[in-house]
Amino acid sequence: MDKSQAPHIDTLLQHTATAPFNPQTGSAPVNLPSMRASTVRFQSLDALEATQRRKAGGERAATYGRMGMDTHAALEQVFCELEGGTHAYLASSGMAGITMVMTSLLSAGDHALVADCVYGPVYELDAALLKRMNIELTYFSAGDDLETLVRPNTRLVYVESPGSLLFQMLDLPALAAFARRHDLVLACDNTWGSGYVYQPLQLGAHVSVVAGTKYVGGHSDLMLGAVITNDADVAKRLNRTQYAMGYSVSADDAWLALRGVRTLPIRMAQHARNALQVCEFLATRPEVARIYHPAWPADPGHALWQRDCTGSNGMLAVELRLSPEASRRFVDALRLFGIGFSWGGFESLVQWVTRGELARHRYWTGGDHALVRLHIGLENPRDLIADLAQALQAAA
Ligand SMILES: *Cc1c(COP(=O)(O)O)cnc(C)c1O
Numbered sequence: 001m002d003k004s005q006a007p008h009i010d011t012l013l014q015h016t017a018t019a020p021f022n023p024q025t026g027s028a029p030v031n032l033p034s035m036r037a038s039t040v041r042f043q044s045l046d047a048l049e050a051t052q053r054r055k056a057g058g059e060r061a062a063t064y065g066r067m068g069m070d071t072h073a074a075l076e077q078v079f080c081e082l083e084g085g086t087h088a089y090l091a092s093s094g095m096a097g098i099t100m101v102m103t104s105l106l107s108a109g110d111h112a113l114v115a116d117c118v119y120g121p122v123y124e125l126d127a128a129l130l131k132r133m134n135i136e137l138t139y140f141s142a143g144d145d146l147e148t149l150v151r152p153n154t155r156l157v158y159v160e161s162p163g164s165l166l167f168q169m170l171d172l173p174a175l176a177a178f179a180r181r182h183d184l185v186l187a188c189d190n191t192w193g194s195g196y197v198y199q200p201l202q203l204g205a206h207v208s209v210v211a212g213t214k215y216v217g218g219h220s221d222l223m224l225g226a227v228i229t230n231d232a233d234v235a236k237r238l239n240r241t242q243y244a245m246g247y248s249v250s251a252d253d254a255w256l257a258l259r260g261v262r263t264l265p266i267r268m269a270q271h272a273r274n275a276l277q278v279c280e281f282l283a284t285r286p287e288v289a290r291i292y293h294p295a296w297p298a299d300p301g302h303a304l305w306q307r308d309c310t311g312s313n314g315m316l317a318v319e320l321r322l323s324p325e326a327s328r329r330f331v332d333a334l335r336l337f338g339i340g341f342s343w344g345g346f347e348s349l350v351q352w353v354t355r356g357e358l359a360r361h362r363y364w365t366g367g368d369h370a371l372v373r374l375h376i377g378l379e380n381p382r383d384l385i386a387d388l389a390q391a392l393q394a395a396a
Contacts, residue, residue, distance in 0.1 A: 009196070010265045012081050017074035017258045032074055034255035038065040066248045075254045076226075078261055082195025082216075083208045085228035087235035089242045090249045094191060094211020095121055097225025099129075101187050101209050104241035105156050105234070108134040112156040113149055115170060116141050117163025117361050119189055141362035142170055146178050154182065160189035161200070162301065165353055165373060166292045166317055167192070168363045169301030172308060176204025185234060191215075194344075195228075196268050197311035206231045207238075214344025215313065218260040218267055221345075222253045267346070270378055271314030277381040278374070278388065282318055287392055289369050292317035314376035315343055317353070319366045326395045327370030328352065333394035336379055336387040343375035348384060350374055 007015070019028040040062050042048040048063065055061040060076070062069055072090060079088035091097040102125060106112060114122065116139040126137050137158075138149050146157075157179050161170035172188065179186035187207035188200035194215040200208040210216065212224035227242075229235050272295060279296045282288045291298065294305035295312035305312070320327050331339060337350040353371040358364045364371075376384060 009081060013078070013262050013264065016078055016081070017071075032071055032255075032258070034251045035069040035071045036251045037062075037069050040064060040069070066246065067243075068249060068251060068254060071251045071254045071258070072249065075257055078258065079195065079210065079212075079226040079228050082199075082261075083190070083210070083228040084195075084199055084201050084230065085208065086230045086232075087238070088226050088228045089238050089247070090254065091225035091227065091242075091247050092249055093223045094189075094209070094213050094225040095119075095125075096247065097209045097211070097227045098122060098189065099125060100225075100227050100238060100242055100245070100247065101158070101207055102130060102135075102156075103245065104237045105185050105187070105207075106130070106133075106135045107155075109153060110156070111136045111138065111151050111154045112158055113137075113146060113154060113184075114139050114157075115159040115161075115163060117166065117168050117170075117363060118158065118160045119164045119191075120357055120360075122158075123360065139360070142168060146175075150182050150184075154184060157184050157186045158188075159186070160192075161198070162192050162294050162305075163361070163363065165357060165371070166361055166363050167294055167299075167301070167315060168292075168361075169294050169304035169308070171304060172200060172203040172205060179206075180204075185231075191344075192313065192315065193309065194264065194268070194313075196264055197272075197313065198309050201228065201230050203308055206234050211344075212257050214342065215264060215268060215271075216261050217257050217344070218264065219256070219345055220342070220347065222256045222260075224249060224253055224257050267378065268311060268313055271376060272312035274378070274381040274384065275312065275314045275316055275376040278376050278384055279316060281385045281388065285392060287320050287322055287395070288318055289321045289366065290319040292319070313344075314348075315373070316376065317371055317373045320370040320372065322370050322395060324370060327372065330391045330395035331372060333391035334387055335390075336384055337374065345375075346378045348375055348377035348379055 017032045019032045021028045051061045076088040114137045186205045188205045190200050190208040191211040191214050208228045210226045279291050293316035294301040331352045337348045351373040
């Protein structure tokens with residue numbers, strides 16, 4: 001099909017994961033059901049062996065339940081369409097997806113360059129597992145000269161853009177050029193963009209990893225990860241490791257993700273609109289020292305965001321000219337924002353970010369200021385702004 005005639009992703013998301021027609025009745029339910037299975041049965045040994053041959057030829061042909069059946073296959077297809085990838089591998093959480101990337105692409109004695117703004121638990125993975133495997137990570141910040149950090153045993157560049165906590169935009173095409181120059185794999189945590197407003201593979205990355213837990217699921221009711229690539233060699237390595245490590249996702253969770261993803265386009269757009277309205281309010285407040293949100297024109301990453309992103313979402317961080325005690329009072333006074341981690345669901349959340357978490361991010365220059373991270377949900381922004389205003393009042 002001519003590229004200009006290919007359906008838009010908004011259209012694809014409404015016409016994917018539909019149930020096939022029953023050949024006898026000529027009818028079908030709209031949605032593919034949750035196909036729960038621990039194993040697959042075959043009509044004959046011939047049928048089993050034919051499936052094994054198709055599998056050996058690289059097809060997604062299930063002979064056992066662990067990799068999942070049609071529901072899983074449909075979700076893998078969705079992740080490929082979102083990210084512009086050729087292969088997707090599911091994991092039981094976003095974090096498990098990150099572990100799949102690291103353990104697939106790194107071996108004992110290898111070195112990786114990792115952006116210091118990555119999801120916090122990646123530091124735990126490093127300390128708890130990678131160090132024991134004799135894999136060494138060097139954390140870098142945007143602006144560092146990677147040419148001086150790369151080593152003969154460097155294999156991987158692992159980043160998150162925009163970064164966790166402060167939403168710092170990285171120059172992904174520049175990182176991709178660097179990776180290609182040194183024959184490294186570039187992997188990017190794309191939970192922020194979720195394939196809808198940011199597409200690392202199109203910007204030159206080899207691997208995109210997404211916590212489907214967040215915007216793809218969209219309803220704060222499931223845990224899921226996906227690793228997507230368009231590189232055949234990387235796909236082979238991910239596939240082998242996924243199989244060997246016993247990664248598995250419940251069909252019901254895959255089904256919930258399929259149900260959630262149909263509304264990803266309208267949810268994401270509304271989160272982004274609401275977040276910008278909240279930014280406009282926050283910018284008028286003397287307590288607010290700085291807003292971290294790349295779609296906000298005053299954010300230093302705004303130009304990169306304009307160049308590389310096709311939209312935004314509900315995530316922002318607010319640097320407050322408040323003492324730790326006052327900023328805690330602000331968080332406790334909020335009524336519409338749940339105090340908690342995570343994001344990407346329909347509801348607003350607030351996270352009080354600790355000094356320890358911030359210390360890793362060299363992008364942070366706020367000194368003694370407090371930082372709260374907000375997820376702006378699908379509530380009416382007028383109510384969210386009123387809630388923020390009363391909580392700032394209560395903090396003072
Ligand atoms: C939440 C999150 C993850 C981890 O996803 P889980 O499903 O909670 O394990 C990874 N990366 C980012 C950026 C996240 O926000």
